[in-house]
Amino acid sequence: MPCPTLPEGFDFTDPDVYQSRVPLPEFARLRRTAPVWWNAQPHGIAGFGDDGYWVVTRHEDVKEVSTKPEIFSANLNTSIIRFHASLTRDQIDVQKLIMLNMDPPEHTRVRQIVQRGFTPRSIRALEDALRHRAARIVAEARQRPTGNFVTDIASELPLQAIAELIGIPQDDRARIFDWSNKMIAYDDPELAITEEVGTEAAMELISYAMNLAAARKECPAKDIVSRLVAAEDEGNLGSDEFGFFVLLLAVAGNETTRNAITHGMHAFLTHRDQWELYKRERPATAAEEIVRWATPVVSFQRTATQDTELGGAEIKQGQRVGIFYASANHDPEVFDRPELFDITRDPNPHLGFGGGGPHFCLGKSLAVLEINLIFHAIADAMPGISLAGDPRRLRSSWLNGVKELQVRYG
Numbered sequence: 006m007p008c009p010t011l012p013e014g015f016d017f018t019d020p021d022v023y024q025s026r027v028p029l030p031e032f033a034r035l036r037r038t039a040p041v042w043w044n045a046q047p048h049g050i051a052g053f054g055d056d057g058y059w060v061v062t063r064h065e066d067v068k069e070v071s072t073k074p075e076i077f078s079a080n081l082n083t084s085i086i087r088f089h090a091s092l093t094r095d096q097i098d099v100q101k102l103i104m105l106n107m108d109p110p111e112h113t114r115v116r117q118i119v120q121r122g123f124t125p126r127s128i129r130a131l132e133d134a135l136r137h138r139a140a141r142i143v144a145e146a147r148q149r150p151t152g153n154f155v156t157d158i159a160s161e162l163p164l165q166a167i168a169e170l171i172g173i174p175q176d177d178r179a180r181i182f183d184w185s186n187k188m189i190a191y192d193d194p195e196l197a198i199t200e201e202v203g204t205e206a207a208m209e210l211i212s213y214a215m216n217l218a219a220a221r222k223e224c225p226a227k228d229i230v231s232r233l234v235a236a237e238d239e240g241n242l243g244s245d246e247f248g249f250f251v252l253l254l255a256v257a258g259n260e261t262t263r264n265a266i267t268h269g270m271h272a273f274l275t276h277r278d279q280w281e282l283y284k285r286e287r288p289a290t291a292a293e294e295i296v297r298w299a300t301p302v303v304s305f306q307r308t309a310t311q312d313t314e315l316g317g318a319e320i321k322q323g324q325r326v327g328i329f330y331a332s333a334n335h336d337p338e339v340f341d342r343p344e345l346f347d348i349t350r351d352p353n354p355h356l357g358f359g360g361g362g363p364h365f366c367l368g369k370s371l372a373v374l375e376i377n378l379i380f381h382a383i384a385d386a387m388p389g390i391s392l393a394g395d396p397r398r399l400r401s402s403w404l405n406g407v408k409e410l411q412v413r414y415g
């Protein structure tokens with residue numbers, strides 16, 4: 006195995022480290038010198054009993070880990086590399102009820118059921134409603150000369166899309182937004198959200214969704230909830246399973262897409278030629294490049310179920326393996342000039358939605374649709390939008406988040 010050259014203890018999942026794009030040059034060094042690198046950072050949570058994790062940096066290796074669930078389990082230690090230090094092993098184990106943290110065959114059963122809500126037909130059915138909403142969100146923001154793009158524009162459509170998809174009544178939508186924000190904000194002291202508040206928000210959201218499922222079971226409507234829970238047998242979700250599914254959607258669908266849109270806007274406003282090109286030609290390739298550039302999910306992890314070899318490293322059974330999508334998406338073996346934001350990039354085999362395999366993002370088509378709709382609306386209604394400040398980043402160990410981006414709406 007090549008010699009690691011990084012400073013000892015460099016931790017890519019340290020939320021402070023990830024606040025800037027500092028890790029990108031570090032990833033480049035690793036890809037060259039130690040593409041699968043042992044990071045001696047203990048988990049920090051009692052009950053894990055491990056003394057570090059592997060950092061997987063190359064595109065090819067991230068794909069390999071993602072597509073071999075029998076060797077790399079999403080379940081044993083869940084998909085998140087670093088939880089808040091105050092969590093207990095038991096609290097982490099509860100998260101195994103979320104589909105993202107399941108292995109086959111359990112994962113296969115749940116995924117087959119929930120997939121019914123994400124067929125191309127169901128996504129197409131949302132298109133008109135979402136186009137309309139995108140135009141309204143942008144028109145409302147335009148009433149003001151300046152504002153925070155994140156809360157005014159980027160957060161709204163993903164929230165509305167999920168609420169629309171699941172059939173959450175309009176009046177309840179603000180609560181879903183608030184709960185999902187609280188669940189991911191625990192690493193950021195500025196937001197003053199304690200771990201308890203985050204857990205409480207998750208519990209409230211699950212219980213809200215379980216009640217919704219129970220209500221739809223009694224009186225089925227024409228929405229995805231009714232389709233997923235109609236009868237409790239092998240082919241349907243129980244109310245509790247539905248609760249955890251909504252919890253996953255609230256984070257997986259909201260926070261990711263919001264950050265893709267915010268990073269995309271920032272990229273356009275700092276690469277004016279690309280914004281001019283977008284306004285003129287609206288290339289269909291833009292959304293994928295925005296997701297590559299943003300890589301909203303920096304990393305997930307798997308745990309080895311057996312001794313194995315990866316990229317020259319000997320991985321032992323039980324060791325954790327961090328898959329760094331942010332690094333894979335800048336791998337020069339795969340991307341020509343990865344440091345360029347190029348909305349005509351084609352092909353663009355980025356791993357922003359995962360490295361393939363059973364957990365590949367279920368909401369990819371919806372996310373791409375939302376990104377297209379919102380940027381069309383912005384280009385139509387506020388072509389002169391410009392930056393009024395630097396982005397203020399969310400302190401998070403796995404989400405490439407922005408909490409504030411001041412813009413002039415022009």
Ligand code: HEM
Nearest residue numbers: 104105257258261262265302358359364365366367368372
């Ligand atoms: C730009 C936006 C998005 C990004 C970057 C993103 C990224 C990801 C990633 C990296 C994974 C894990 C893949 C893996 O482990 O192999 C994932 C899984 C998932 N995503 Fe997305 N996602 C986005 C939008 C959405 C949306 C809009 C939804 C739904 C409304 C959604 C629902 C899910 C679900 C349910 C999973 C878990 C799938 C499973 O475990 O089988 N995502 N996503």
